Amino acid sequence: MSTPNRPNVLVIMTDQQKATASHLYGNTFCQTPSMERLAEEGVLFEHAITPHPLCVPARVSFWTSQFPHTHGARRNQTLMPNDATHAFQLWKAAGYQTGLIGKNHCFDSDEDLSLFDTRCEISHGGLPKDSVCQGMEWFRPIEGIHTAHKLRRSMTPQNPRFSYAVSDYPLEDYSTGLVAGQTVRFLEQHRDNPFALWVSFPDPHEPWVAPEQYAAMFPAHKIDLPPWPEDEFGSDAPERNRVLYQMLNMEKDDLDDVYGLMAVYYGMIRFIDDGLGQIIDALETLGLRENTIVVFCSDHGDFMGEHRMQCKGGVFYDCLTRVPLIISCPGEIATGIRDDSMVNLIDVVPTLFQLQGVKVPLTMQGQALPTVTSTVSRDATFSEYGAGGPLFGLADLEQLPRPWGRESLIQSLQWREAEGRRKMVRTKEWKYVHDPMGDQDELYDLVNDSWELKNVVGQSSNQEILAELRLRLADWSVMTEDAKPVPQPE
DSSP states (O other): OOOTTSOEEEEEEESSOOTTSSGGGTOSSOOOHHHHHHHHTEEEEEEEEOSSSSHHHHHHHHHHTOOHHHHOOOSTTOOSOTTOOOHHHHHHHTTOEEEEEEOOSSOOSHHHHTTOSEEEEOBTTBSOTTOOEESSOOSSOHHHHHHHHHHHHSOOOSSSSOOEEEEOSOGGGSHHHHHHHHHHHHHHHSTTSOEEEEEEOOTTSSSEEEEHHHHTTOOGGGOOOOOOOTTTTSTTSOHHHHHHHHHHOOTTSOHHHHHHHHHHHHHHHHHHHHHHHHHHHHHHHTTOGGGEEEEEEESOOOOTTGGGOOSOOSOOOHHHHEEOEEEEOBTTBOOSEEEEEEEEGGGHHHHHHHHHTOOOOTTOOOOOOBTTBSOOOOSOEEEEEOOSBOOOOHHHHTTSOSSOSHHHHHHTHHHHHHBOOEEEEEOSSEEEEEOTTSSOOEEEETTTOTTOOOOOTTOGGGHHHHHHHHHHHHHHHHHTTTTOOOOOOO
């Protein structure tokens, strides 16, 4: 068994799970008992923010502890840079058994992939064509896994904006059950060696498919829809927000489909929560719980009904940027605490290193989490989006065939991922979004408008707080050297 001065690391990351998709963050209908169990044995951070509300930039930022404009991976097409310093390099050098189980969407070079002693990859549509499973075999037959994911690869959409489905296969063959079961077997095999394991659930990212028993937990009468004010996306709203609204809005969709979609999304989350429970049980059964640092988080969020939309996009509402974050190591850190500090996902790796006694590289921009360590908390954090490209505006959208929806979202994806250099600063009370390339800025009073329905950037009474937040953004940009060239789409 690993020695007390070399704690194991288990990072459990979901894909596209907003913080408020759990009763721990104010949700009224989605109970996540395993997340609650983990929080009772550790620290839950109420205001954890992703450095970028998109998969690859967020994941690269997580493992490098750098903001996207520093490491350069600012689009989903730009994976971990070859010259980056990241956590698995240091864990491998320190003698840890390293592993990746689930969705990668981060590491790409042969040099980086060789750092993993165990690598079992699966994504949203199941096993990739060049499926990789090294260090251990999948514990389920490959054919069953393919069958359970066939529906996700070829769903019939309910409307132009989204598709969802309910299915009934062995739970172990879905990506969630497969990743959880494979993790348990990894723990069984490596219980006597210090390990650093990334467990990366591909869900609740679209394509949205949930096992029947989990979707059934969320009938329409149990789901609370967020407010949908009629005037939210008028001409005074930022153009980037209006473009996204034109493609993703659900206000004219059949409510049965809206509720059906949300039932599947929350069913996927509850399925993940049960998988988390399996993993915690295994840690306890194997005698690993008190010497394993467990982190639970997501890379970014999803609208899922907020602002009349579903999916994700290059905007900064809390449903996209605020994520769950829980860290636990009984006997080593505090238990049962809710920390309301402003923290960022780039703070996780420096925290793990400090708890392990690993020297934090000078390249890392995060700071160790408060409460978990003696680090003083901060009252603001940051996020960003874009790679310096031109705005994809309403005129550009008009060039795409109607009806706008999922197809136009995909057609415009590489341009919208690159547009602008938008930056967000968030405190507990305020959020400010700045677009240096000319689109409308945003300011939200989070105390009086928690749903972020009214942009108050133009109100004279807010000019003092606006000036303060602009200064914070400027200081952050200078301190993190926001000047690195970034690739543009061809």
